[in-house]
Amino acid sequence: MVLSTDGESIPGATVNLPIAVATTNALGQFEITVPRNRALKEYKLEVKAPGFQISPVLTKSASDMRNLDIRLMPAPMELVRALEPQVIVGQYYGVPFVLVTLRV
8 A cells, every 4th residue: 555654545546566566546545466486585666656756776675565654755845946947839930849957
């Protein structure tokens, strides 16, 4: 389950494993089925969700992967706003152009 630091579920989070990718449902739950021939002793996973900081890569044993709770920190508001690109479409002496600006 993917939760905020306040314990609220995070729907639409992406859980990346080397062998599969899953998206959380409305309750923050995700399910990944690993075929027996691809089972590992340890799994490295990364979790991303809009408006939250990307989790560090977590290393979990196969037994730890069952009923796993992952907590994400909210991203600083300034960072969320700065990542919104500004698109300008126009003409310069009759030549069309598109200008995209992104502050990081």
